[in-house]
Amino acid sequence: MEIVVNVIREKIRKKMLYVTMALGIIVVAVFSTDMGSLTIGGKSIKDYHVLLPILINVLNFLNGAIALAISCSTIPQEYERRTSHLIWSRGISQSRYHMCLAAGNIVVSWISGIILYATLGVFAVVNGYSNILGRIAMATVFMMIYSACICMLTSALSIRIPTLFTGTIMVIILVFGALRDALKLLTATLTGVGGAVIKRAVMLIPDLAGISNQAGNLVQEKPLNIHVIIMAFLVIWVAGLLVMILRREEA
Secondary structure (H helix, E strand, O other), X not given: OHHHHHHHHHHHHOOHHHHHHHHHHHHHHHHOOHHHOEEEOOEEEOOHHHHHHHHHHHHHHHHHHHHHHHHHOHHHHHHHOOHHHHHHHOOOOHHHHHHHHHHHHHHHHHHHHHHHHHHHHHHHHHOOOHHHHHHHHXXXXXXXXXXXXXXXXXXXXXXXXXXXXXXXXXXXXXXXHHOHHHHHHHHOOOOHHHHHHHHXXXXXXXXXXXXXXXXXXXXXXXXXXXXXXXXXHHHHHHHHHHHHHOOOOOO
């Protein structure tokens, strides 16, 4: 628990949460004015119930990027600073150490996400939709699942892969995961062996878009897709196993 708390304190000292708050304020400022209004077919969309799922996707993606940045260097830096040797002397296993560092990243990303989702609450009140604040609060559960996927995958990769490559791989996963529905549509017409390989590759990408869509469904009182939720927890579980199994030579 002490390791988790230390990770949280370090990230707060680096002012990551201030960056998150600034992003949230920008989102509120933009979407609270005509500058942030969306148009489809020449008609401006100002209905909050229509805008809310879009905002949720944007904020989840932003928080995913923050989770990636938080997690990418946490484990490598601990080994570079030789902090790990102090941990071994206290009888803490490498598996437990890695999991505590990953858990610290997750908690910080959740705090960041809650700050971003608070902007949704402000936006709702400003536009006269304070009656759905409870549903927005419940939707933070899916933000937590989203960021946990990113944190655990990034932490697992960072154990054995250089930070630059870890960041590159995770940026690809984050972007493609957020666009997974569009990728499925684009690859639907592909045929042959190459097409089958590409389709399988797309299916291996975590369905981050699906997770955000479930948050949108929740606030709009639409049915949830349980399959998407189960698969998200499976990704977190597999990544968590990798965090505990993978080792670094410095240990």
